[in-house]
Amino acid sequence: MRFLIASVVKDLKWRLADPMALALWVGIPLIIGTLVGLATGGGGGSGTLKAKLLVVDQDETLAAQLLMGAFSQGQLAEMFDVEEVDLASGEIRMDNGDASAMLVIPADLATAVLSEEPAVLRLVTNPAQRILPGIVEQVLEVLVEGTFYLQRLFGEQLRMMTEELPQGESMPGDAAVADIATQINRAMSGLEGTLFPPVILLETVVDRPETEAFNFALLFFPGMMFMSLIFVAQGLSEDLWNERKQGTLRRVAVSPAPLAVFLGGKVLTAAVLMAGASLVGMLLAVVLIDVELSRLPLAVAWSTLGGLSMLCMFMLLQLLATSQRGGGLLVSVVMFPLLMIGGSFFPSEAMPGWMAMIGGWTPNGLTVEQLKMVMAFDYQWGELGRSAAALAVGAAALVSLVWWRLRTFAVQ
């Protein structure tokens, strides 16, 4: 235990002797993030990302048109790109990950609404994306709820609109409209005590601005922040070569101190540095993009765990190489594609579905996706726990391989 602490203290002093390297690890991702943000039209303002919503209209009535139109009006139009498709092509495109979600409006929707019967709207979401399909779902829930109240309050009048429609006409005549309007006005007067102040409608409206105020910087920021930790992991993974080059690794190997403890010191040092880097990043997120302060501890712990899993992978790659230069190259060759598909350069919501799907299986992709949830959304403890277990088990397996390889690496 004493040697473990001594190793951590030594490594921290060693690292702090070169503060410029630390600053670069944390600073470079922020610079890249800023450049990416500028290149994509602003670093996180609203409207930079749109959810592609495919709609299969099997009803083809006014009700279906109203439902589709809801996604294309006002500020929702800035968030959704609605495209009408047939079921077969929609399913193919969803399989290819070309859209955030597909809404299937059943053939009997209008009839069901008018006759107060149940109807099922089917929403197929893209599993490779987390945020945008969630927004589609929330908006749709609001619309369904609104339709329910409309149905309960003005069901009779709506039925009149269709039943009293003259043959071959798409709109009721003036007299019918006046009659319906009169009935609606009476119904409204009868409900005045309940509706005014119009609690239900107001609730619905309040619910929408929450969606509209969604900060897209939250999609970019976790990836950028985690990129800093990946750079920290990359830099620290070279320590094993540096230790060997300067002869200190051999000196450890001839001492009674176990190499496993020496390695444990490296991992703990990395944990301290990564926690520090992610704390800085999270404080920035609290100040700049209004992330809740209460989410900070979990976000720091989570990103540190993800960073350590990356460190273990990079250390193993370093030890598999035959030279320090080769090790650095090998880590870079693996790291940059991982950064690309793991959501550090671009959020998974902006990627093709297949890429986002693969990215979700990478340790950094998994970390970034959960980090988004931890920072800004309703994360699920169960899912977070499973992801943490996967990262921890993976890191433990990797560090075991590193230790196994280190024993021969130290004496070469």
Added chain:
Amino acid sequence: MIEVDGLRKQYGDLVAVDGVGFSAGEGKIFGLLGPNGAGKSTTISCMSGLLTPTDGRVRIMGHDIVHEPRAAKQQLGVVPQELALYEDLSARDNLTYWAAAYGLSGTGLRDRVDSVLEYVGLLDRASDPPKAYSGGMKRRLNFACGVVHEPKVLLLDEPTAGVDPQSRARLLDLVRAQAAKGTSVLYTTHYMEEAQELCDSLAIIDHGKLIAMGTLAELRAMVGERDLVRVVGHFDPERIRPALAELPDSEVLTADQDSVMLAVKGAALQLPAVLQALAAAGGHLRETTFTEPSLETLFMKLTGRELRE
């Protein structure tokens, strides 16, 4: 106490160390001499637990380095040939870390670090990083890192390689001081003068094998009182050997087309006769050197090569 018995290390077909055996008692300095690539560093690597011997046994204070590595290593201090320091950390931080690796802690650790810094003459520069040190100071710190835990056995792998004469003398004093405290020391070098000056007993290693072993007096006796004469030029070995065999108190050690080496008693007096015999045998002479009896001459006698070749 160091005990090495039948040590062998083989890499495929290459035998780096072949049946090496020796021992060094408490407070004794044992020298292992040999040219570069003779197997000195491999022997030290096996003794320190870095390499697993193919065969044989190494015991450090009675603990087998293979079967009881922690107990053996706890008693062992190693000063490697290359510097093994954290250049960006202070000398004190370096020593503190290596002391912790051997289980020291608290006040005992701090006192010991101060004591070692004073011992190697670096106390006033304790807060400076080694990158700000001269080569000799780095060597002393490297030595200090190997003895900070007060080992009972000390392995020194050519600790003075590339060091200026003043720093070398200081390092040799430090080694003597360790032995005076009762530490068993194994000292490898290819500097004969150092070995002659420092060691109680010696072994000469070449191509992985010990070719001579004993005290300095015993090894000198192997050379005898004869000087070593080396003549460089162009020769016919078939004619040279019979011509030189007629000279009294002389022995041809090696003879090839480019050089002839022979041990001659009273070479200063016999040199004209040697040169005359070589010329008479058709030799063309370019250069002649003769050396008084030493470990160097013993090595040349045993291997036909100079130690630094």
